[in-house]
Amino acid sequence: MQVATPSQPGHLFSFSVLCGDRLGRLILHLHTDSGLLTPRSRSWVTFLTSEPGLQLTLNSLAQCSGLSSLYIQHIATDAMLAVVADTCPRLTLLDISFSSLVTDIGLVHLCGPLMGAGPGSSRAPAGCKYLRELYFNPQNSEKENQIMPQVIACLLRHLHMLQVSL
Numbered sequence: 037m038q039v040a041t042p043s044q045p046g047h048l049f050s051f052s053v054l055c056g057d058r059l060g061r062l063i064l065h066l067h068t069d070s071g072l073l074t075p076r077s078r079s080w081v082t083f084l085t086s087e088p089g090l091q092l093t094l095n096s097l098a099q100c101s102g103l104s105s106l107y108i109q110h111i112a113t114d115a116m117l118a119v120v121a122d123t124c125p126r127l128t129l130l131d132i133s134f135s136s137l138v139t140d141i142g143l144v145h146l147c148g149p150l151m152g153a154g155p156g157s158s159r160a161p162a163g164c165k166y167l168r169e170l171y172f173n174p175q176n177s178e179k180e181n182q183i184m185p186q187v188i189a190c191l192l193r194h195l196h197m198l199q200v201s202l
Contacts, residue, residue, distance in 0.1 A: 055096035061105040064093065084111055098123050105129040114142030121145040121161035128197075130164070131171040138172065140187045146170075147194035168197045 055062065064084060083089040093108075094115060100106075103124045108116060112135035120127065122145075130146075132138055144150070148163020170191070192198060 055099050057099065057101045059100050060102055061107075062097075062100060062103060063107040064111060065107055065109050094119055100124060101126075103127055107131040108135065109133045110135055112142070113137040114139055114145070117142035118145045118161050121148065121163050124164060125162055126166055127164045128166050129169040129171075130167060131169075133171050133173055135172070140184055143172075143183065143187050144190060147190055150190070150194070163194070165195065166197055167195050168199050170195075170198060 084093065090111075090113070093111070097106075097116060097119045101123055103120075104126055106120060106124065106127060106129070109131055110133075112132035114137065117132070117138065120130070145161045146164045146167060148161060148165060192200070
C-alpha cells in the first residue's frame with residue numbers, strides 16, 4: 037500500500053480489502069515534515085484527514101479483528117479507539133502518538149467495561165486486555181484536552197499486561 041494513490045481507481049478498494057481479520061499489523065502514519073512529503077504522500081494525508089478518509093479508516097478498522105500492532109499516529113480519534121477496543125481483542129501494541137483528537141474517553145475505551153458505568157450508559161467496548169505497549173504523548177494535546185491522571189491510573193489498573201517504561 038506504500039505506492040497507493042487515493043485518486044486512482046482501485047486503491048481505496050485495495051485498502052479496504054486488505055483490512056480484514058488476517059491482517060496482523062497496520063501502519064497509518066502521516067509525515068509532518070513537509071520536506072519529506074511527495075505529491076502522493078500529500079494526497080494520502082489530505083485523504084486520510086478528510087471525512088471520507090476517516091470514515092474508511094473506521095470501517096476498515098472494524099474488520100481487523102486479528103490486529104496485534106496498530107500505528108495510527110497523528111490521525112487517531114476517540115471514535116477510532118472505540119472501534120479498536122471493540123474489534124481488536126488481540127492488540128498488543130498501539131501507537132497513537134501526536135494524535136491531538138484523542139481525549140480521556142478514547143483512552144478509557146481501551147480498558148473495556150468498567151464497573152459503575154451506571155444505567156443508561158451505552159454498551160462499553162470489549163477492551164484491549166492484551167495491550168502491552170501504548171505509545172501516546174498526552175502533553176501534545178491542548179490544555180483543555182490534557183489527559184487526566186485518573187485516566188492513566190485506569191489504564192494501569194485495567195490493562196494488566198501494560199508495561200511502563202521510564
